[in-house]
Amino acid sequence: MRQIDQMVAGTSGGTASVRAGDVYNPSTGAVQAQLRFSSPADLDRAVAAAREAQPSWAATNPQRRARVMFRFRQLLEDNMDALATLLASEHGKVVADARGDVQRGLEVIEFCCGIPHVQKGEFTEGAGPGIDVYSMRQPIGVVAGITPFNFPAMIPMWMFGPAIACGNAFILKPSERDPSVPVRLAELFREAGLPEGILQVVHGDKEMVDAILDHPDIGAVSFVGSSDIAHYVYERGVRAGKRVQAMGGAKNHGIVMPDADLDQVVSDLTGAAFGSAGERCMALPVVVPVGEDTAERLRAKLVPAIEALRVGVSTDAEAHYGPVVTAAHKEKVEDWIARCAEEGAELVVDGRGFSLQGHEQGFFVGPTLFDHVTPDMESYRQEIFGPVLQIVRAPDFETALELPSKHQYGNGVAIFTRNGHAAREFAARVNVGMVGINVPIPVPVAYHTFGGWKRSAFGDTNQYGMEGVRFWTKVKTVTQRWPDGGAGDSAFVIPTMA
Numbered sequence: 380m381r382q383i384d385q386m387v388a389g390t391s392g393g394t395a396s397v398r399a400g401d402v403y404n405p406s407t408g409a410v411q412a413q414l415r416f417s418s419p420a421d422l423d424r425a426v427a428a429a430r431e432a433q434p435s436w437a438a439t440n441p442q443r444r445a446r447v448m449f450r451f452r453q454l455l456e457d458n459m460d461a462l463a464t465l466l467a468s469e470h471g472k473v474v475a476d477a478r479g480d481v482q483r484g485l486e487v488i489e490f491c492c493g494i495p496h497v498q499k500g501e502f503t504e505g506a507g508p509g510i511d512v513y514s515m516r517q518p519i520g521v522v523a524g525i526t527p528f529n530f531p532a533m534i535p536m537w538m539f540g541p542a543i544a545c546g547n548a549f550i551l552k553p554s555e556r557d558p559s560v561p562v563r564l565a566e567l568f569r570e571a572g573l574p575e576g577i578l579q580v581v582h583g584d585k586e587m588v589d590a591i592l593d594h595p596d597i598g599a600v601s602f603v604g605s606s607d608i609a610h611y612v613y614e615r616g617v618r619a620g621k622r623v624q625a626m627g628g629a630k631n632h633g634i635v636m637p638d639a640d641l642d643q644v645v646s647d648l649t650g651a652a653f654g655s656a657g658e659r660c661m662a663l664p665v666v667v668p669v670g671e672d673t674a675e676r677l678r679a680k681l682v683p684a685i686e687a688l689r690v691g692v693s694t695d696a697e698a699h700y701g702p703v704v705t706a707a708h709k710e711k712v713e714d715w716i717a718r719c720a721e722e723g724a725e726l727v728v729d730g731r732g733f734s735l736q737g738h739e740q741g742f743f744v745g746p747t748l749f750d751h752v753t754p755d756m757e758s759y760r761q762e763i764f765g766p767v768l769q770i771v772r773a774p775d776f777e778t779a780l781e782l783p784s785k786h787q788y789g790n791g792v793a794i795f796t797r798n799g800h801a802a803r804e805f806a807a808r809v810n811v812g813m814v815g816i817n818v819p820i821p822v823p824v825a826y827h828t829f830g831g832w833k834r835s836a837f838g839d840t841n842q843y844g845m846e847g848v849r850f851w852t853k854v855k856t857v858t859q860r861w862p863d864g865g866a867g868d869s870a871f872v873i874p875t876m877a
């Protein structure tokens with residue numbers, strides 16, 4: 380059986396820990412590798428190596444740091460197919476979608492190639508008589524990232540790209556469900572010329588997360604995962620005096636106005652609700668048609684489109700989506716389907732009990748559609764994270780605006796309309812962090828920034844873009860003057876610019 384090891388500087392990958400986990404191929408249901416969990420002693424070793432390596436990396440001039448980013452970017456492109464195939468085999472998403480996962484991370488690395496420009500400080504000449512003020516963005520030191528299973532390439536790169544470009548040493552704890560690609564990314568970064576100790580990978584579950592949160596020499600932690608754990612990570616990390624950003628779950632709504640192009644909406648919705656088996660934090664698992672007539676017309680087009688979806692193994696080039704990540708997750712999604720039906724919603728298309736011929740042990744869930752879902756239902760309030768689409772009918776625009784605004788999650792939302800005024804009004808007033816206008820999955824490009832509101836994110840700073848640079852650096856401000864001789868008067872009152 381293949382072993383997956385940590386990547387800690389100065390060790391050959393071996394760990395003192397006896398703990399291990401199974402890594403599955405969700406398409407077949409078979410265990411394909413053993414992941415060796417790191418021990419707290421391994422983390423200590425990694426932090427020590429990071430502390431030793433970080434000062435000279437931070438002192439490396441930004442153009443040289445950028446050159447390493449450029450080379451890493453090229454290696455990602457050269458290894459795209461192999462990365463995507465490996466990723467799909469552990470996650471279950473189809474290979475074309477896995478390429479998108481790598482590509483989205485690559486685009487963050489492209490942003491990081493501009494680090495000499497974006498990490499520049501600010502300067503004010505003559506802030507007072509003979510006084511200049513300047514500020515600089517310095518790296519925090521040793522920092523860490525804890526990532527979920529659903530984007531094993533993109534999300535680690537959201538974090539370690541900007542962190543490392545800014546001069547930090549980074550310790551990654553990827554999801555234990557699909558850890559091979561994160562390790563491979565760290566190998567490629569080394570190959571690109573990153574000094575040893577600047578990017579290391581430790582493995583494990585809650586035990587390793589707690590060790591990271593409590594470690595006195597780790598200055599900042601970025602987390603992406605489910606909301607309860609994000610909240611826990613945020614609280615524990617902040618209590619330990621760290622800077623923490625912790626992104627959580629989601630329940631994104633797609634509002635469909637009566638004037639929307641319904642053929643386009645159905646095509647967008649099926650991709651956004653069922654792509655990657657619904658295991659995206661920016662999926663659209665709730666659709667809100669405005670008005671009964673819109674709801675009826677939409678439903679009539681949605682049902683055949685959903686019934687035509689092809690579910691297949693991750694290597695099936697014709698498949699729209701593959702299996703969910705584990706048997707336990709399949710069971711959880713099917714339990715939510717049962718719950719939603721018990722709560723009184725109309726089960727229009729039932730994906731439970733789906734079996735793929737030749738792959739009966741795979742973790743597949745068929746596409747599922749509910750109509751007449753209402754906001755009081757627990758299955759609406761909670762994230763299902765599977766190929767399940769819920770129709771919540773709204774009588775008017777104000778009700779449709781209120782639904783995502785009042786939901787406990789506030790990651791993404793989309794509105795489909797031809798009416799510019801309605802779209803503008805919606806974007807301005809909705810209580811959600813990322814908005815799509817006729818864009819079903821509004822994940823911002825790498826030079827903007829990603830972050831939800833409410834229980835979708837704890838902490839103040841978003842992922843990547845300039846917000847990422849801010850999270851991974853601290854500002855130092857210098858006020859200087861160069862007197863040309865002669866002692867001035869002592870000042871006993873606070874200096875001002877009055």
Ligand code: NAD
Nearest residue numbers: 526527528553554584585588604605608626627628629660
């Ligand atoms: P998860 O919360 O189970 O795991 C995330 C990380 O936390 C993993 O590294 C895991 O090892 C660790 N972990 C698991 N249990 C823990 C515990 N009890 N204490 C401390 N750490 C623990 O999430 P997942 O199932 O891997 O990923 C799916 C979730 O991530 C969904 O809720 C999805 O919406 C969310 N997500 C959010 C975003 C975002 O940016 N908002 C992006 C992607 C995924």
